[in-house]
Amino acid sequence: MSTKDLLRFATAGSVDDGKSTLVGRLLYDTKSVLADQIEAVQRASVDKGLTTPDLSLLVDGLRAEREQGITIDVAYRYFSTPTREFVLADTPGHVQYTRNTVTGASTAELAVLLVDARHGVVEQTRRHAAVLALLRVPRLVLAINKIDLVGYDEAVLTAIAKDFSGLARSLGFADEAVVTIPVSALVGDNVVERSANTPWYEGPTLLGHLESVPVTGPEAGAPFRMPVQYVIREHSRDYRGYAGQVAAGTVAPGDEVVVLPGGARTTVSAVETADGSLASAGAGRSVTVLLADDIDISRGDVLASAAAPPRVGTEIDATLCWLSDKPLRPGARLLLKHGTRTTQVIVGALGDRLDTDTITYTDAPGQLGINDIAKVSLRTADPLPVDDYADDRATGCFLIIDPPTGNTLAAGMVGHPLTLAP
Amino acid sequence: MTPAIDTLDALDSLESEAIHIFREVAGEFDRPVILFSGGKDSTLLVHLAVKAFAPAPVPFALLHVDTGHNYPEVIDFRDRLVERLGLRLEVAHVQDWIDDGRLVERPDGTRNPLQTTPLLDSIVEHRFDAVFGGGRRDEERARAKERIISLRDAFGRWDPRSQRPELWNLYNGRHAPGEHVRVFPISNWTELDVWRYIQREGIELPSIYYAHQREVFRRDGMWLAEGPWGGPRGAETLELRSVRYRTVGDGSCTGAVESTATTLDEIIAEVTASRLTERGATRADDRLSEAAMEDRKREGYF
Numbered sequence: 001m002s003t004k005d006l007l008r009f010a011t012a013g014s015v016d017d018g019k020s021t022l023v024g025r026l027l028y029d030t031k032s033v034l035a036d037q038i039e040a041v042q043r044a045s046v047d048k049g050l051t052t053p054d055l056s057l058l059v060d061g062l063r064a065e066r067e068q069g070i071t072i073d074v075a076y077r078y079f080s081t082p083t084r085e086f087v088l089a090d091t092p093g094h095v096q097y098t099r100n101t102v103t104g105a106s107t108a109e110l111a112v113l114l115v116d117a118r119h120g121v122v123e124q125t126r127r128h129a130a131v132l133a134l135l136r137v138p139r140l141v142l143a144i145n146k147i148d149l150v151g152y153d154e155a156v157l158t159a160i161a162k163d164f165s166g167l168a169r170s171l172g173f174a175d176e177a178v179v180t181i182p183v184s185a186l187v188g189d190n191v192v193e194r195s196a197n198t199p200w201y202e203g204p205t206l207l208g209h210l211e212s213v214p215v216t217g218p219e220a221g222a223p224f225r226m227p228v229q230y231v232i233r234e235h236s237r238d239y240r241g242y243a244g245q246v247a248a249g250t251v252a253p254g255d256e257v258v259v260l261p262g263g264a265r266t267t268v269s270a271v272e273t274a275d276g277s278l279a280s281a282g283a284g285r286s287v288t289v290l291l292a293d294d295i296d297i298s299r300g301d302v303l304a305s306a307a308a309p310p311r312v313g314t315e316i317d318a319t320l321c322w323l324s325d326k327p328l329r330p331g332a333r334l335l336l337k338h339g340t341r342t343t344q345v346i347v348g349a350l351g352d353r354l355d356t357d358t359i360t361y362t363d364a365p366g367q368l369g370i371n372d373i374a375k376v377s378l379r380t381a382d383p384l385p386v387d388d389y390a391d392d393r394a395t396g397c398f399l400i401i402d403p404p405t406g407n408t409l410a411a412g413m414v415g416h417p418l419t420l421a422p
Numbered sequence: 423m424t425p426a427i428d429t430l431d432a433l434d435s436l437e438s439e440a441i442h443i444f445r446e447v448a449g450e451f452d453r454p455v456i457l458f459s460g461g462k463d464s465t466l467l468v469h470l471a472v473k474a475f476a477p478a479p480v481p482f483a484l485l486h487v488d489t490g491h492n493y494p495e496v497i498d499f500r501d502r503l504v505e506r507l508g509l510r511l512e513v514a515h516v517q518d519w520i521d522d523g524r525l526v527e528r529p530d531g532t533r534n535p536l537q538t539t540p541l542l543d544s545i546v547e548h549r550f551d552a553v554f555g556g557g558r559r560d561e562e563r564a565r566a567k568e569r570i571i572s573l574r575d576a577f578g579r580w581d582p583r584s585q586r587p588e589l590w591n592l593y594n595g596r597h598a599p600g601e602h603v604r605v606f607p608i609s610n611w612t613e614l615d616v617w618r619y620i621q622r623e624g625i626e627l628p629s630i631y632y633a634h635q636r637e638v639f640r641r642d643g644m645w646l647a648e649g650p651w652g653g654p655r656g657a658e659t660l661e662l663r664s665v666r667y668r669t670v671g672d673g674s675c676t677g678a679v680e681s682t683a684t685t686l687d688e689i690i691a692e693v694t695a696s697r698l699t700e701r702g703a704t705r706a707d708d709r710l711s712e713a714a715m716e717d718r719k720r721e722g723y724f
Contacts, residue, residue: 107590229446284435
C-alpha cells in the first residue's frame, strides 16, 4: 500500500483577498468536494441571487456565518492528492483575527498568506505575518491573488514580492522559507493547474509546492522531550510504562534520560506501541516508554535527553497573545498549562507590547486587552521544565487559563520568539 | 550510532494524535465514557482506545443510546466486541423514555433526534464528565468548526460562538460541576482515512458495511429497509438489491447505497470514486434543513 504523509497548514488573509475562494478552489480542483456539497452551494448561491457558485460557501458552516456573510471561527478542511494528505486550518481575517490566526498557526508547518494583487502588502498582511512569525510557522507562501485583475503583469508580482521580502526578513523569516506564487483563485491560475497566462512565472503551483515541502518541522531534530500523560500499569506482569507523545527529537532504547522537574536520571529500556517494540520513535509518535530504574514518575513530569535537558524553574520570561475580553493586569493569579502539567501562576510585570500595525515593540502597557501581544514575566507554583519557544515549539508553548471559568485566556510562548531586525 | 529517523505517514500521524487525546482525557477526567453505536467510527474509537492503554485494559465504559431501530447484525457485533474486550457497556433505551412519557414518538417515526434526552440523562445519571464521540470534521459543515475537546453546559448545549481556542496540542478540559466535555479523537480523519486504517489494522466491522442482498424501498433518493419503524408507503415497493451501509444510524432514516463491494479494497475504491458524502448520501436526518446538524448539536446531540 502506498504511504502518504500529512501536512498541516493554515491560510490567512484579509476579508476581501478571496481566501475562501482560494480554499474552495483547492478543494474543488483536487476533487475533494463531492456532488451533494456542490449542489448545496449552488442552491445557496441561487438563494443569494448569485449567478455563479460562491465557493466560499463551502467553507462557512454555521448559521450565523451564512446569515451575516462572515467567517467567525477557524474551520478545518481536508483534501488529499496521490502523495499527501492535507489538514487545512482556515483562519478568518477580521473578527478576532489574532485569536484565529494564533490558533491556526499553532499547529501549522506552513502558512499561506494571501494578498490582493491590486493592493499588495497592506496593514492586515503585516499583522498576519507578524503573528505567523511569532508563532514560528516554519514556512510561508505569499499567494498574490487576483493576478488576472492586473493583466498578469510580472512587474506587479516583482514589486509585491520585493515589498514582502523586506517585511519577512525583518520578522526573522529566512529567504528560503518564503515562496511567492501569483494566483487567481477565481479563474484557477497556478492554484492546482499551471497557468498559460503567466509564462514568466517559473515556480511551482500552490498545490505543487504544498505537495513538495518537507512535513517535518524543526522539532524533529531537537533534543528529546516527552511529557508523561499517563502511567500504564499491568500488575500481573509487573509492567509499568510511561505513555506520551514524543514532543521533540527521537527516543530509542539505551538513551539516557532525565525525569523533570525531579532530576532523576535513568536509561530507556524499551519504546513500545500496541504493535510492539520500536527501534526508535520520532516527534509526533505516541508511545509508551519503559525505564531501567524504578523512579516515582507521574503525569506532568517530562522525560528529556540527559545530554541536552530543558531548564527548570519557576521564573519564566514569556510572550503572551491575549485572547480574552477580560483584561490582564499585573499581579493576576491564574493557571498555566504546560505539556501535561497545570500549575498556578502569578503574573509579574508587563513588558513591551508588540504593535502589529507598525511591527515595533512599544512601551509596556498598564494592562493587556483582547488581541494584545506583550512580553511578561511569570512566576509558577511548581517548577516547570521549559525550552525557549524559538528553539522548540512543542515544549515552549503554554496556555493561560482563568480559574473560575476554566476559559483559555492566552496563548503563551516561553522567551521572546519574535526578535525584530533593526 | 544514530538510529534511523522515525517518520510518520498520514495514518500514523492521525493514530498518534487520537491516542494522545485518549490519554489526555484519561489523565484529566474522572469518569470518561465512549459513545458506542457499533458503527465504523465508534468501532474505530474503541480500537484506538485499546491501543492507547495496551497492555492495560481500556479505563472507560461504553454507552450505547439505543433507538430500538437496530440492525440485528450490529447489536450482535456490539455484544461480541464488548465481551471480547471485557468492557462495561451501558445501554440507554430510547423506548424506556417513550414508555414513561419523557419522550414522544415523532410523526415521521424517526428516532435519531430523540437520542439527545436519553444521552443527557445518562450523562447525569452516571456522572460522566467526558464523552468520546466518533464525530469527524469532514462529515458536515457545522462539525468543521467543532473543537477536539468541546465544553457542554448543564443542558448539554454547544455554543459555537463561545468556544475556547484550541492551541497547539494543549487541550483545556476544565469544567464546572454539572458541565461535561465531548471529545472527538478522530476529528481530523476523513472517511477514506477511516477505511484505509480499518484495512491496515484488520478491524472487524458489522457485516452490513459490506455489500449484501437486502429488501429495500426507495424514498427521497435513498434505499431504506423495512423494520419496526415502518416500511414502504403508497407507491413505494420492496425490491431485492445488492446494497451496503456507509453509516449506521437509526434504521428509519439511514439509507443503504447500491454496491457490490464485498471487500475492503472494493469499499475503498468505491469511497474514493464516490460523488456524494456519506451523510449526504445516506442520512435523512441531515436533510431536515441547511443547519440541521448545527441545530441538533446546539441541543446536546452528537
